[in-house]
Each structure stands twice: as structure tokens, then as C-alpha cells.
Amino acid sequence: MKRLLLLVVMAMIFIVTACGNGDTASVAGMNESQLKQEAKGKTVHFYMWGGDQNINTYIDQFVTPNVKKKSMI
Numbered sequence: 001m002k003r004l005l006l007l008v009v010m011a012m013i014f015i016v017t018a019c020g021n022g023d024t025a026s027v028a029g030m031n032e033s034q035l036k037q038e039a040k041g042k043t044v045h046f047y048m049w050g051g052d053q054n055i056n057t058y059i060d061q062f063v064t065p066n067v068k069k070k071s072m073i
Contacts (some may be wrong), residue, residue, distance in 0.1 A: 009067050010035060013044050035048045 006055065010032055027035060050056055067073070 001070060005063070006070075009046075009063065012046060012048070013073075036071055039071065042073060044073045 014027060014035055017020065030038065046059070046067075048055075048059065
């Protein structure tokens with residue numbers, strides 16, 4: 001379950017980074033390790049559907065702090 005969550009979060013980070021402006025580094029062709037290194041120490045915006053309060057609470061109180069701590073982003 002934790003690996004699946006990490007994979008989903010990393011995919012979202014990839015998508016958000018890839019859709020950024022011209023100031024962001026190109027992530028095309030990067031592997032997971034390279035993506036983590038590129039995101040390290042930077043602000044990563046995490047967007048998703050906000051229509052369910054329980055999901056929002058889970059993301060805000062569990063996923064976001066854990067991703068921030070584990071990935072140092």
C-alpha cells in the first residue's frame with residue numbers, strides 16, 4: 001500500500017512538474033531517482049480533486065506531511 005501511494009504521489013509530482021512553466025527543469029526521460037533529486041528542496045504543488053472532505057483531510061494531514069518528510073520536498 002505504501003509503495004502504491006508513493007508511486008501515485010511521484011506520478012502526480014511528475015505530471016505537475018511537467019506541466020510547469022519554462023523555468024522548471026525538463027523532466028522528460030527522468031527516472032524516479034532523478035525526479036526525487038530534481039524536486040529535493042523545492043516547492044512541489046500537489047493538485048487533485050477537492051470534492052470530498054474526507055479525502056482532503058487525508059491528503060492534508062497524512063499524505064502531504066509524509067511525502068514532505070520522506071522526499072525532502
